[in-house]
Amino acid sequence: MHIMTKLNLLATCLAGASASVLPRTDIPTGAPALPLSAFNTMPHQMFTPEQLVTLVNNGTQHGPEGDSQSIQATCPSPRTRPEWHSTSDDFKQKFVDAIKCLFTSPSKGSYPGSRNRYEDFVQVHQTVALNVHSHDNQFNAKFLVWHRAYLWAFEETLRGECGYTESLPWFDETKYSGRFSQSSIFSSKWLGAINLHGACVTDGQFANLALNIGPGSGNQYHCLTRNGDASVTGLCTSANVETCQVANDYQVFANCEESGIHGYGHIGTGGEMADFFASPNDPVFWLHHGMVDRHFRIWQNDDGNRVNYVNGPGPDGKTLTMDTMIYLNGLKPDLRIRDIMNTLGGFLCYRYDY
Numbered sequence: 001m002h003i004m005t006k007l008n009l010l011a012t013c014l015a016g017a018s019a020s021v022l023p024r025t026d027i028p029t030g031a032p033a034l035p036l037s038a039f040n041t042m043p044h045q046m047f048t049p050e051q052l053v054t055l056v057n058n059g060t061q062h063g064p065e066g067d068s069q070s071i072q073a074t075c076p077s078p079r080t081r082p083e084w085h086s087t088s089d090d091f092k093q094k095f096v097d098a099i100k101c102l103f104t105s106p107s108k109g110s111y112p113g114s115r116n117r118y119e120d121f122v123q124v125h126q127t128v129a130l131n132v133h134s135h136d137n138q139f140n141a142k143f144l145v146w147h148r149a150y151l152w153a154f155e156e157t158l159r160g161e162c163g164y165t166e167s168l169p170w171f172d173e174t175k176y177s178g179r180f181s182q183s184s185i186f187s188s189k190w191l192g193a194i195n196l197h198g199a200c201v202t203d204g205q206f207a208n209l210a211l212n213i214g215p216g217s218g219n220q221y222h223c224l225t226r227n228g229d230a231s232v233t234g235l236c237t238s239a240n241v242e243t244c245q246v247a248n249d250y251q252v253f254a255n256c257e258e259s260g261i262h263g264y265g266h267i268g269t270g271g272e273m274a275d276f277f278a279s280p281n282d283p284v285f286w287l288h289h290g291m292v293d294r295h296f297r298i299w300q301n302d303d304g305n306r307v308n309y310v311n312g313p314g315p316d317g318k319t320l321t322m323d324t325m326i327y328l329n330g331l332k333p334d335l336r337i338r339d340i341m342n343t344l345g346g347f348l349c350y351r352y353d354y
């Protein structure tokens with residue numbers, strides 16, 4: 001065979017091999033919009049700023065705290081989770097492509113209603129939502145620790161199944177309080193518009209995204225939608241974050257964070273994000289909860305002892321302990337709370353950029 005023919009054949013084979021490992025980007029599209037009321041089957045718990053202050057001021061004290069000290073890393077090379085707006089376009093595209101990879105990968109098969117690997121995660125959140133959130137005026141202290149484990153499972157799946165080599169980004173919502181639409185997250189270049197009044201997202205890299213899990217605890221074929229309410233996202237302020245940060249007890253902080261900026265971000269984004277059960281359908285969920293986990297990490301870092309205890313009621317009415325189980329329904333192996341309390345421990349091994 002002629003040498004040029006051999007070289008051309010080799011180049012063709014190598015190109016084919018490279019293409020086979022690249023993430024697919026043909027996300028499922030074409031589903032209809034549902035009315036906004038369909039996503040409000042059980043609203044996220046949301047306190048006013050005044051109620052947050054009262055909660056913290058009247059909260060219990062865990063007991064004498066040790067000397068305030070930064071928590072030292074015990075893992076050799078912790079990854080850093082960066083704020084979205086500080087990252088390069090290359091970083092952002094890698095994150096978006098990894099999510100698209102999950103949307104175009106088959107479900108593992110044990111998640112009823114799921115049509116792809118991404119929806120496996122949505123189905124798990126839908127299934128356990130009543131056990132890991134406060135609802136019906138009943139506080140559940142498991143919220144922070146379960147979602148930390150859930151984000152870890154998602155990040156590990158992006159890395160292990162889609163070749164993602166970066167850390168999860170997060171959204172500093174305090175810098176866009178009342179003006180989420182001005183963030184590049186909600187641009188036509190990335191995740192699409194927010195002020196849609198319940199219409200389908202038709203721009204950005206998840207335009208016309210078709211979803212199968214939710215709304216609520218049921219399943220109905222529908223598109224990704226958002227609402228956008230600046231009067232609610234306007235509550236995502238540094239002052240309201242700081243209100244929670246001064247809490248001296250885990251369960252008080254957890255209640256304040258869940259019912260404060262966590263609720264404001266979900267309800268203020270609206271549409272899919274307002275869905276108590278299936279909010280992870282919107283890829284912005286991971287950026288929002290990265291922020292929540294960062295607040296948890298900062299609160300822990302104010303005193304090194306805060307990685308060594310947990311308290312408050314769990315879903316079964318029993319007080320949480322460090323040995324309480326965190327169930328991930330097969331996404332990753334189940335964990336105990338003690339496994340994820342220190343993000344700089346040998347198991348999780350990550351920090352935030354600020």
